Amino acid sequence: MAFPTIIADHKSLLTLNTNELPTYHDALVPGVDVQPLFLDPVGGVWVLRVKFHPGVLLPTHYHTGVVHLFTMSGCWNYVEYPDQPQTAGSYLFEPGGSIHSLMVPADNTEITDTFMVVHGANVNFDQDGNYLGLMDASDIMRMIDELIRDRGLEPARYIRPQQPDYTTGA
Template identity: 65%
Template sequence: MLPITLNDHKSLLTLNNNEMPIYKDIMVPGLDVQPQYIDINRGIWVLRVIFHPGVKLPMHYHTGTVHLWTLSGKWNYVEYPDQPQTAGCYLFEPGGSIHTFNVPADNTEPTETLMLVEGANVNFEQNGEYHSILDANSITLLIEQYIQENGLEPAGYIKPSMPDYAMNIKG
Protein backbone atom coordinates (compact mmCIF):
# COMPACT_ATOMS: atom_id res chain seq x y z
CA MET A 1 0.00 0.00 0.00
CA LEU A 2 1.34 3.45 -0.92
CA PRO A 3 1.64 6.09 1.78
CA ILE A 4 -1.13 8.67 1.95
CA THR A 5 -0.18 12.35 1.71
CA LEU A 6 -2.11 15.59 1.97
CA ASN A 7 -0.32 17.04 -1.06
CA ASP A 8 -1.09 15.67 -4.49
CA HIS A 9 2.09 16.32 -6.48
CA LYS A 10 1.06 16.25 -10.12
CA SER A 11 4.40 17.64 -11.31
CA LEU A 12 7.88 18.44 -10.05
CA LEU A 13 8.68 21.86 -8.61
CA THR A 14 11.57 22.52 -10.96
CA LEU A 15 13.11 25.56 -12.62
CA ASN A 16 15.21 25.92 -15.76
CA ASN A 17 17.57 28.83 -15.17
CA ASN A 18 18.16 29.10 -18.92
CA GLU A 19 14.52 30.10 -19.36
CA MET A 20 14.23 32.47 -16.38
CA PRO A 21 15.05 36.17 -16.28
CA ILE A 22 18.08 37.47 -14.45
CA TYR A 23 17.47 40.75 -12.61
CA LYS A 24 20.53 42.88 -13.33
CA ASP A 25 22.01 45.40 -10.89
CA ILE A 26 19.10 44.70 -8.53
CA MET A 27 20.70 45.41 -5.16
CA VAL A 28 23.94 47.13 -6.12
CA PRO A 29 25.59 47.76 -9.50
CA GLY A 30 27.24 44.60 -10.79
CA LEU A 31 25.04 42.20 -8.79
CA ASP A 32 22.57 40.13 -10.83
CA VAL A 33 19.98 37.92 -9.14
CA GLN A 34 17.88 34.98 -10.25
CA PRO A 35 15.58 33.85 -7.42
CA GLN A 36 15.12 30.10 -7.02
CA TYR A 37 13.16 29.66 -3.79
CA ILE A 38 12.03 32.22 -1.23
CA ASP A 39 10.08 31.24 1.88
CA ILE A 40 9.26 34.30 3.98
CA ASN A 41 7.56 32.11 6.62
CA ARG A 42 10.69 30.10 7.37
CA GLY A 43 13.17 32.85 6.49
CA ILE A 44 14.90 30.82 3.78
CA TRP A 45 16.12 32.22 0.47
CA VAL A 46 17.86 30.47 -2.38
CA LEU A 47 19.34 32.72 -5.04
CA ARG A 48 21.56 32.34 -8.04
CA VAL A 49 23.72 35.46 -7.83
CA ILE A 50 26.15 36.67 -10.46
CA PHE A 51 28.75 39.12 -9.17
CA HIS A 52 30.68 41.19 -11.69
CA PRO A 53 34.35 42.08 -11.09
CA GLY A 54 34.86 44.71 -8.40
CA VAL A 55 31.63 44.13 -6.45
CA LYS A 56 32.08 44.53 -2.70
CA LEU A 57 29.14 44.08 -0.33
CA PRO A 58 28.78 45.70 3.09
CA MET A 59 30.15 43.84 6.10
CA HIS A 60 27.31 41.66 7.36
CA TYR A 61 26.32 39.41 10.24
CA HIS A 62 24.37 36.19 9.54
CA THR A 63 21.56 35.33 11.94
CA GLY A 64 21.35 31.82 10.46
CA THR A 65 23.38 29.40 8.36
CA VAL A 66 24.51 29.82 4.76
CA HIS A 67 25.38 27.24 2.12
CA LEU A 68 27.25 28.85 -0.79
CA TRP A 69 28.41 27.15 -3.97
CA THR A 70 30.82 28.97 -6.31
CA LEU A 71 30.02 27.90 -9.86
CA SER A 72 32.44 30.16 -11.74
CA GLY A 73 34.87 32.98 -11.11
CA LYS A 74 36.55 33.87 -7.84
CA TRP A 75 35.70 35.82 -4.67
CA ASN A 76 36.90 36.11 -1.09
CA TYR A 77 35.98 37.60 2.24
CA VAL A 78 38.04 40.68 3.03
CA GLU A 79 38.69 39.15 6.46
CA TYR A 80 40.08 35.95 4.86
CA PRO A 81 42.18 37.12 1.87
CA ASP A 82 44.21 33.89 1.79
CA GLN A 83 41.11 31.70 1.35
CA PRO A 84 39.66 32.62 -2.05
CA GLN A 85 36.60 30.74 -3.21
CA THR A 86 36.79 29.54 -6.83
CA ALA A 87 34.69 27.45 -9.21
CA GLY A 88 33.81 24.18 -7.51
CA CYS A 89 34.06 25.48 -3.93
CA TYR A 90 31.31 24.90 -1.37
CA LEU A 91 31.28 27.10 1.74
CA PHE A 92 29.26 26.51 4.91
CA GLU A 93 28.80 29.47 7.23
CA PRO A 94 27.41 28.95 10.72
CA GLY A 95 25.00 31.47 12.19
CA GLY A 96 26.86 34.36 13.80
CA SER A 97 29.42 34.68 10.99
CA ILE A 98 30.59 38.22 10.20
CA HIS A 99 32.43 39.12 7.01
CA THR A 100 32.69 41.33 3.91
CA PHE A 101 32.07 39.74 0.48
CA ASN A 102 34.50 40.90 -2.21
CA VAL A 103 34.97 40.06 -5.90
CA PRO A 104 38.42 41.09 -7.11
CA ALA A 105 38.32 43.91 -9.66
CA ASP A 106 40.83 42.02 -11.82
CA ASN A 107 38.58 38.97 -12.28
CA THR A 108 38.36 38.13 -15.97
CA GLU A 109 34.81 36.80 -15.71
CA PRO A 110 31.72 37.23 -13.54
CA THR A 111 31.53 35.10 -10.41
CA GLU A 112 28.44 32.92 -10.37
CA THR A 113 27.16 31.53 -7.07
CA LEU A 114 24.21 29.60 -5.70
CA MET A 115 23.32 30.36 -2.09
CA LEU A 116 20.87 28.95 0.43
CA VAL A 117 20.48 31.36 3.34
CA GLU A 118 18.51 30.83 6.54
CA GLY A 119 17.66 33.99 8.45
CA ALA A 120 18.95 37.46 7.70
CA ASN A 121 22.05 39.41 6.82
CA VAL A 122 22.41 42.39 9.11
CA ASN A 123 24.53 44.84 7.08
CA PHE A 124 26.90 47.47 8.46
CA GLU A 125 28.72 50.52 7.10
CA GLN A 126 32.53 50.47 7.06
CA ASN A 127 32.54 52.41 10.35
CA GLY A 128 30.41 49.69 12.01
CA GLU A 129 27.12 51.63 11.96
CA TYR A 130 23.95 49.73 11.04
CA HIS A 131 23.19 49.89 7.29
CA SER A 132 20.25 47.56 6.53
CA ILE A 133 18.81 44.09 6.85
CA LEU A 134 18.40 41.57 4.06
CA ASP A 135 16.07 38.63 4.55
CA ALA A 136 13.51 36.59 2.61
CA ASN A 137 10.86 39.29 3.03
CA SER A 138 13.06 42.21 1.93
CA ILE A 139 14.42 40.21 -1.04
CA THR A 140 10.86 39.42 -2.16
CA LEU A 141 9.97 43.12 -1.93
CA LEU A 142 13.15 44.14 -3.83
CA ILE A 143 12.38 41.69 -6.63
CA GLU A 144 8.73 42.77 -6.88
CA GLN A 145 9.73 46.46 -6.91
CA TYR A 146 12.37 45.82 -9.59
CA ILE A 147 9.85 43.95 -11.76
CA GLN A 148 7.27 46.73 -11.41
CA GLU A 149 9.75 49.56 -12.08
CA ASN A 150 11.08 47.81 -15.19
CA GLY A 151 7.72 46.59 -16.57
CA LEU A 152 8.73 42.93 -16.41
CA GLU A 153 6.70 39.77 -15.97
CA PRO A 154 6.35 38.42 -12.41
CA ALA A 155 9.28 36.29 -11.29
CA GLY A 156 8.86 32.54 -11.67
CA TYR A 157 10.51 31.08 -8.59
CA ILE A 158 9.29 28.60 -5.98
CA LYS A 159 7.37 30.39 -3.24
CA PRO A 160 5.53 28.41 -0.55
CA SER A 161 2.05 29.62 0.29
CA MET A 162 1.15 31.54 3.41
CA PRO A 163 0.03 29.55 6.47
CA ASP A 164 -3.68 29.20 6.93
CA TYR A 165 -6.09 27.73 9.46
CA ALA A 166 -7.08 24.08 9.19
CA MET A 167 -10.74 23.59 8.48
CA ASN A 168 -12.79 22.30 11.40
CA ILE A 169 -14.54 19.26 9.99
CA LYS A 170 -17.39 17.89 12.09
CA GLY A 171 -18.64 14.43 11.35
Protein backbone atom coordinates in the same frame (compact mmCIF):
# COMPACT_ATOMS: atom_id res chain seq x y z
CA MET B 1 3.85 -1.83 4.13
CA ALA B 2 1.65 1.13 3.24
CA PHE B 3 2.96 4.41 1.87
CA PRO B 4 2.60 7.45 4.12
CA THR B 5 -0.33 9.81 3.60
CA ILE B 6 0.45 12.47 1.00
CA ILE B 7 0.52 15.87 2.68
CA ALA B 8 1.64 18.06 -0.21
CA ASP B 9 0.17 16.60 -3.37
CA HIS B 10 1.41 18.45 -6.43
CA LYS B 11 0.67 17.69 -10.03
CA SER B 12 4.23 18.14 -11.28
CA LEU B 13 7.74 18.60 -9.96
CA LEU B 14 8.60 21.97 -8.47
CA THR B 15 11.58 22.60 -10.72
CA LEU B 16 13.16 25.61 -12.40
CA ASN B 17 15.81 25.87 -15.09
CA THR B 18 18.00 28.91 -14.49
CA ASN B 19 18.85 28.96 -18.21
CA GLU B 20 15.20 29.76 -18.91
CA LEU B 21 14.59 32.31 -16.12
CA PRO B 22 15.12 36.05 -16.38
CA THR B 23 18.16 37.48 -14.62
CA TYR B 24 17.55 40.74 -12.77
CA HIS B 25 20.60 42.91 -13.36
CA ASP B 26 21.88 45.22 -10.63
CA ALA B 27 19.06 43.81 -8.48
CA LEU B 28 20.41 44.15 -4.95
CA VAL B 29 23.26 46.57 -5.54
CA PRO B 30 25.12 47.62 -8.71
CA GLY B 31 27.10 44.73 -10.15
CA VAL B 32 24.95 42.03 -8.53
CA ASP B 33 22.58 40.12 -10.83
CA VAL B 34 19.98 37.82 -9.27
CA GLN B 35 17.69 34.94 -10.12
CA PRO B 36 15.33 34.14 -7.22
CA LEU B 37 14.68 30.40 -7.04
CA PHE B 38 12.97 29.78 -3.69
CA LEU B 39 11.70 32.47 -1.32
CA ASP B 40 10.04 31.48 1.94
CA PRO B 41 9.43 34.44 4.25
CA VAL B 42 7.66 32.26 6.84
CA GLY B 43 10.43 29.65 7.07
CA GLY B 44 13.12 32.29 6.64
CA VAL B 45 14.87 30.59 3.71
CA TRP B 46 15.97 32.18 0.45
CA VAL B 47 17.69 30.49 -2.46
CA LEU B 48 19.26 32.61 -5.17
CA ARG B 49 21.54 32.31 -8.14
CA VAL B 50 23.72 35.39 -7.86
CA LYS B 51 26.21 36.68 -10.41
CA PHE B 52 28.80 39.10 -9.09
CA HIS B 53 30.64 41.40 -11.51
CA PRO B 54 34.33 42.17 -10.99
CA GLY B 55 34.99 44.79 -8.30
CA VAL B 56 31.81 44.22 -6.24
CA LEU B 57 32.15 44.76 -2.50
CA LEU B 58 29.10 43.94 -0.37
CA PRO B 59 28.50 45.59 2.99
CA THR B 60 29.75 43.78 6.05
CA HIS B 61 26.94 41.49 7.12
CA TYR B 62 26.04 39.25 10.04
CA HIS B 63 24.17 36.00 9.32
CA THR B 64 21.37 35.06 11.71
CA GLY B 65 21.30 31.54 10.23
CA VAL B 66 23.41 29.17 8.18
CA VAL B 67 24.41 29.68 4.56
CA HIS B 68 25.42 27.16 1.89
CA LEU B 69 27.26 28.88 -0.96
CA PHE B 70 28.44 27.17 -4.16
CA THR B 71 30.79 28.96 -6.57
CA MET B 72 30.22 27.79 -10.14
CA SER B 73 32.60 30.16 -11.94
CA GLY B 74 34.83 33.09 -11.20
CA CYS B 75 36.45 33.96 -7.90
CA TRP B 76 35.58 35.85 -4.72
CA ASN B 77 36.71 36.04 -1.11
CA TYR B 78 35.84 37.58 2.20
CA VAL B 79 37.83 40.69 3.06
CA GLU B 80 38.49 39.06 6.42
CA TYR B 81 39.91 35.91 4.77
CA PRO B 82 41.99 37.13 1.80
CA ASP B 83 44.05 33.91 1.69
CA GLN B 84 40.99 31.69 1.21
CA PRO B 85 39.56 32.62 -2.21
CA GLN B 86 36.48 30.75 -3.36
CA THR B 87 36.86 29.58 -6.95
CA ALA B 88 34.85 27.49 -9.42
CA GLY B 89 33.80 24.27 -7.71
CA SER B 90 34.05 25.64 -4.16
CA TYR B 91 31.37 24.92 -1.56
CA LEU B 92 31.32 27.11 1.54
CA PHE B 93 29.32 26.47 4.70
CA GLU B 94 28.79 29.53 6.90
CA PRO B 95 27.49 28.96 10.42
CA GLY B 96 24.89 31.30 11.86
CA GLY B 97 26.54 34.16 13.72
CA SER B 98 29.30 34.67 11.16
CA ILE B 99 30.18 38.18 10.01
CA HIS B 100 32.13 39.15 6.91
CA SER B 101 32.37 41.29 3.76
CA LEU B 102 32.17 39.58 0.36
CA MET B 103 34.40 41.02 -2.35
CA VAL B 104 35.05 40.11 -5.95
CA PRO B 105 38.51 41.05 -7.23
CA ALA B 106 38.40 43.93 -9.69
CA ASP B 107 40.79 42.03 -11.96
CA ASN B 108 38.48 39.01 -12.36
CA THR B 109 38.26 38.12 -16.03
CA GLU B 110 34.76 36.69 -15.73
CA ILE B 111 31.56 37.10 -13.77
CA THR B 112 31.49 35.12 -10.53
CA ASP B 113 28.45 32.84 -10.69
CA THR B 114 27.15 31.49 -7.36
CA PHE B 115 24.23 29.56 -5.93
CA MET B 116 23.27 30.27 -2.31
CA VAL B 117 20.88 28.84 0.23
CA VAL B 118 20.42 31.31 3.09
CA HIS B 119 18.56 30.65 6.35
CA GLY B 120 17.45 33.73 8.28
CA ALA B 121 18.65 37.22 7.51
CA ASN B 122 21.71 39.26 6.69
CA VAL B 123 22.12 42.20 9.07
CA ASN B 124 24.13 44.77 7.10
CA PHE B 125 26.61 47.32 8.46
CA ASP B 126 28.78 50.05 6.96
CA GLN B 127 32.57 50.11 7.32
CA ASP B 128 32.26 51.90 10.68
CA GLY B 129 29.89 49.29 12.12
CA ASN B 130 26.74 51.39 11.75
CA TYR B 131 23.53 49.47 11.05
CA LEU B 132 22.40 49.75 7.40
CA GLY B 133 19.46 47.36 7.31
CA LEU B 134 18.23 43.82 7.20
CA MET B 135 17.83 41.51 4.22
CA ASP B 136 15.71 38.36 4.40
CA ALA B 137 13.33 36.43 2.13
CA SER B 138 10.61 39.10 2.51
CA ASP B 139 13.04 41.85 1.53
CA ILE B 140 14.24 39.88 -1.51
CA MET B 141 10.61 39.42 -2.63
CA ARG B 142 9.90 43.14 -2.19
CA MET B 143 13.10 44.21 -3.98
CA ILE B 144 12.44 41.90 -6.94
CA ASP B 145 8.79 43.04 -7.19
CA GLU B 146 9.82 46.73 -7.12
CA LEU B 147 12.56 46.17 -9.68
CA ILE B 148 10.14 44.41 -12.04
CA ARG B 149 7.54 47.18 -11.64
CA ASP B 150 10.04 50.07 -11.96
CA ARG B 151 11.85 48.62 -14.99
CA GLY B 152 8.85 47.02 -16.71
CA LEU B 153 10.52 43.62 -16.66
CA GLU B 154 9.22 40.09 -17.04
CA PRO B 155 7.68 38.80 -13.78
CA ALA B 156 9.80 36.58 -11.57
CA ARG B 157 9.08 32.88 -11.45
CA TYR B 158 10.29 31.18 -8.31
CA ILE B 159 9.07 28.61 -5.82
CA ARG B 160 7.21 29.96 -2.79
CA PRO B 161 5.74 27.61 -0.18
CA GLN B 162 2.18 28.13 0.92
CA GLN B 163 1.57 30.42 3.83
CA PRO B 164 0.29 28.92 7.08
CA ASP B 165 -3.45 28.87 7.58
CA TYR B 166 -6.06 27.33 9.83
CA THR B 167 -7.49 23.92 9.13
CA THR B 168 -10.91 23.95 7.55
CA GLY B 169 -12.46 22.19 10.54
CA ALA B 170 -14.93 19.34 10.49
